[in-house]
Amino acid sequence: MGIFKKLGWFFKAEKKRYIWGLIFLLLADLAGLIPPRVIGILADKMGNKQLTLSLLAEWLVLLAMAAIIQYLSRFGWRTMIWGGAATLEREMRSRLFAFFLKMDATFFQKHRTGDLMAHATNDLNAIQNVAGAGILTLADSILTGSTTIIAMLIFVDWRLTLMAILPMPLLAIMARVLGRHLHTAFGESQAAFSRLNDKTQESISGIKVIKTFGQEDEDVADFDKIVDKTITINKKVYRIDSLFDPAISIIIGLTYVITIIYGGTLVVNQTITVGQLISFIAYIGALVWPMFAIGRLFNVIERGNASYDRVNELLSEKSQAVAPKVDSAPVVSGDLDYQIDRFSYPDDPRPALQQIHFKLRQGQTLGLVGRVGAGKTTIMKLLLREFDHYQGQITIGGQDIRDVPAASVLGAIGYVPQDNFLFSTTVRDNIRFAAMDQDQDAVEHAAAQSAIHDDILHFSQQYETLVGEKGVSLSGGQKQRLAISRALMVLPEILILDDALSAVDAKTEETILENLKHDRQNKTTIIAAHRLSSVMNADEILVIDNGQITERGNHQELLQRAGWYAEMWAKQQVESQLGGEQHDAE
Numbered sequence: 001m002g003i004f005k006k007l008g009w010f011f012k013a014e015k016k017r018y019i020w021g022l023i024f025l026l027l028a029d030l031a032g033l034i035p036p037r038v039i040g041i042l043a044d045k046m047g048n049k050q051l052t053l054s055l056l057a058e059w060l061v062l063l064a065m066a067a068i069i070q071y072l073s074r075f076g077w078r079t080m081i082w083g084g085a086a087t088l089e090r091e092m093r094s095r096l097f098a099f100f101l102k103m104d105a106t107f108f109q110k111h112r113t114g115d116l117m118a119h120a121t122n123d124l125n126a127i128q129n130v131a132g133a134g135i136l137t138l139a140d141s142i143l144t145g146s147t148t149i150i151a152m153l154i155f156v157d158w159r160l161t162l163m164a165i166l167p168m169p170l171l172a173i174m175a176r177v178l179g180r181h182l183h184t185a186f187g188e189s190q191a192a193f194s195r196l197n198d199k200t201q202e203s204i205s206g207i208k209v210i211k212t213f214g215q216e217d218e219d220v221a222d223f224d225k226i227v228d229k230t231i232t233i234n235k236k237v238y239r240i241d242s243l244f245d246p247a248i249s250i251i252i253g254l255t256y257v258i259t260i261i262y263g264g265t266l267v268v269n270q271t272i273t274v275g276q277l278i279s280f281i282a283y284i285g286a287l288v289w290p291m292f293a294i295g296r297l298f299n300v301i302e303r304g305n306a307s308y309d310r311v312n313e314l315l316s317e318k319s320q321a322v323a324p325k326v327d328s329a330p331v332v333s334g335d336l337d338y339q340i341d342r343f344s345y346p347d348d349p350r351p352a353l354q355q356i357h358f359k360l361r362q363g364q365t366l367g368l369v370g371r372v373g374a375g376k377t378t379i380m381k382l383l384l385r386e387f388d389h390y391q392g393q394i395t396i397g398g399q400d401i402r403d404v405p406a407a408s409v410l411g412a413i414g415y416v417p418q419d420n421f422l423f424s425t426t427v428r429d430n431i432r433f434a435a436m437d438q439d440q441d442a443v444e445h446a447a448a449q450s451a452i453h454d455d456i457l458h459f460s461q462q463y464e465t466l467v468g469e470k471g472v473s474l475s476g477g478q479k480q481r482l483a484i485s486r487a488l489m490v491l492p493e494i495l496i497l498d499d500a501l502s503a504v505d506a507k508t509e510e511t512i513l514e515n516l517k518h519d520r521q522n523k524t525t526i527i528a529a530h531r532l533s534s535v536m537n538a539d540e541i542l543v544i545d546n547g548q549i550t551e552r553g554n555h556q557e558l559l560q561r562a563g564w565y566a567e568m569w570a571k572q573q574v575e576s577q578l579g580g581e582q583h584d585a586e
């Protein structure tokens with residue numbers, strides 16, 4: 001029953017709705033007491049040959065009224081209680097979604113997508129069920145149970161009633177013992193569902209890779225293993241759950257046996273009439289549902305309880321982002337001073353960055369080059385506030401970026417990541433994703449700057465063309481250029497291109513860089529690239545290796561240094577000439 005306490009905040013807020021729900025429920029239950037009594041009275045009247053047509057009509061009117069009251073009050077409680085469940089669902093869903101969007105990179109590194117989706121679907125459904133079916137079965141079993149017992153006491157006989165309810169404490173004992181086991185089993189079951197969800201999500205996302213490498217059978221086998229495990233855990237839940245219903249049937253059976261033996265004796269002794277015994281047996285019939293409801297109730301509340309604990313555990317996780325000292329949203333602009341002594345990823349104590357120190361005056365361009373896995377993206381991640389825990393500091397315009405809200409820092413940055421994500425909407429809305437108020441001219445300007453405008457004009461519905469899962473598939477280069485337009489739309493103080501030109505040809509790359517230079521005077525740009533021509537015009541170029549700066553300077557200085565940069569430059573020049581010659585020969 002702990003879940004009702006845990007959801008106390010909700011029931012308190014929705015007090016009125018639930019009080020009305022319970023009043024309607026009580027009315028329905030009271031109206032439900034009338035028919036058994038009427039049947040008993042009519043049986044006695046028939047036995048005594050006192051039943052006349054007008055008397056029968058009077059009792060039938062009473063039965064009809066009871067039916068109407070039941071109909072209306074059932075409508076009332078359904079609206080109130082199911083409405084309450086929907087309100088809780090909405091509240092919990094918004095809370096969880098807002099929480100997901102608030103969390104930082106560390107959180108998403110720790111929790112996998114499928115697991116988070118399971119929390120947002122299965123767990124929330126289970127919690128919502130507590131506020132609907134849970135409350136209903138609890139209240140209904142208590143109300144129907146107690147009103148029926150009171151009716152038995154008043155209309156029939158107190159001794160018979162006491163004897164008949166004698167087996168009922170067994171139900172409470174059993175519910176207590178099994179409830180404890182159910183809680184643990186449900187926790188395991190929900191966690192197993194998370195793993196299953198995770199596997200499904202990963203396989204569907206990675207379907208192209210699975211098929212290309214012909215790994216379908218292996219993946220199906222992997223999936224089957226997880227399904228088998230989940231089924232084994234769920235079977236345990238069903239086993240515990242199945243112990244309830246047969247036990248309830250036994251208790252009900254015992255009640256009937258006692259009633260027939262003891263009630264029969266009371267009729268023979270003329271303590272009660274036959275009609276009273278008939279009413280009593282009908283009342284026991286009315287008790288069957290509340291007793292089974294208690295079995296259901298334990299299922300609903302223990303499932304909800306386990307899910308509530310899982311969701312709460314998630315919600316109690318704190319973002320690792322440093323709390324800002326400035327509450328308002330300050331303008332973030334000016335020179336960039338990047339002074340990182342050391343940074344390690346949360347799950348890896350080895351340093352990912354060491355002694356990365358550089359200054360970039362507003363309007364300058366920085367180039368980051370180096371082998372794969374050297375640390376170029378990591379340098380950008382710190383600027384993007386993905387991780388706040390490092391030795392050293394990064395300032396923009398003299399202000400430590402951790403002192404201001406992350407949203408202010410990110411508002412000043414236009415970021416084009418290595419892997420682009422396009423939303424399932426139009427080309428236009430993908431471009432103006434972060435600047436929805438911008439008009440068509442601004443969208444077309446950003447598209448022209450990133451050399452994608454002409455491609456878009458060739459799409460079937462131009463800027464209205466749908467992209468993403470349901471729309472056209474764009475080439476890698478088109479996706480990259482669309483992502484650059486999206487970043488340019490926000491007119492960022494700092495533009496970060498993380499290997500964002502890798503899939504476009506050298507000539508298009510040159511056009512885009514030329515456009516940026518012309519359009520972004522006084523605005524800072526950081527370009528990470530493998531193709532050195534992308535950074536050759538940068539004010540400063542850093543060569544990164546193993547998380548450290550190994551060479552630095554402008555293009556000419558680095559060529560003179562005759563290190564990694566000069567070597568790579570010479571190699572790439574030869575490759576591009578060979579590529580050009582091959583192209584000419586074709």
Ligand SMILES: Nc1ncnc2c1ncn2[C@@H]1O[C@H](COP(=O)(O)OP(=O)(O)OP(=O)(O)O)[C@@H](O)[C@H]1O
Pocket residue numbers: 109345346347348352370371372373374375376377378379418499
């Ligand atoms: N989230 C993470 N957790 C732990 N280690 C990470 C994480 N992201 C990257 N790394 C590690 O940090 C190192 C630097 O990675 P990073 O992505 O910064 O390299 P990069 O220079 O951008 O490479 P590329 O040119 O391939 O994009 C790598 O060894 C990588 O394995």
